[in-house]
Amino acid sequence: MTREGAVAILIAAAVVILGALAIGWWLRTRRDRGLRAPFGEPPVGAVAQHWFPALYVATTRHDEPLERLAIKGLAFRAKAELIVADSGLVIDLAGQPRIHLPAERIASVGQSTVxxxxxxxKHGLVRVTWRLEDTMLADSYFRPQDASARALADAIATLITTGTDA
Incomplete structure (x- = not known):
């Protein structure tokens, strides 16, 4: 085989792999097109209790940490600011509209490794389980920057009312 033939085979393989990745992402976005993040501002008068800079990692199906959801605004990693307010969790992702998770939509919070x-x-990520739809739960993962994952999880846990755990 000539050198040009080998290069052509490698280029063709790269095109096939990139095409498969693009088709996979397109199918995932089609599957999840009806899912909506709760975009919006917290209610007027909401009081911020804690503020945490973090990295947003992903949102997945509940208890399926390897099954990413392609929800508009939550599909890609980003720098984040998390504000624990008396009304719920406010998520500011770089380049995306603000998300307000009302306290009643937060089912549980914990720590995760993957x-x-x-x-x-071990336990370096914070997992927030929230109600995406009436019957569907999602897990969003965050990596705190200036605080421990335990401190962030404990702050968010104050929002969860008794009897709403998933």
Missing amino acids: AIDRVVE
Whole structure:
């Protein structure tokens, strides 16, 4: 085989792989096109209790940390600011509209070690389980920057009322 033939085969293989990735993402966005993040501002008069800079990792199906949901505004990693307010969790992702998760939509909060392709030290991620739709739960994962994952999880846990755990 000539050098040009080998290069042509490698280029063709790369095109096939990239095409498969693009088709896979397109199918995922079609599957999840009806899912909506709760965009919006917190209610007037809501009081911020804690503020945490973080990295947003992913949103997945509940208890399926490797099954990413392609929800508009939550499909890609981003720098984030998390504000725990008396009304709920406010999520500011770089380049996206603000998301307000009312306290009644937050089912549980905990710590995790893995989500999608992010593996960190034991309990280094914060997992927020929230009601995406009436019957569907989603897990969103965050990596706090200036605080421990335990501190962020504890702050969010104050929003969960008794009897609403998933």
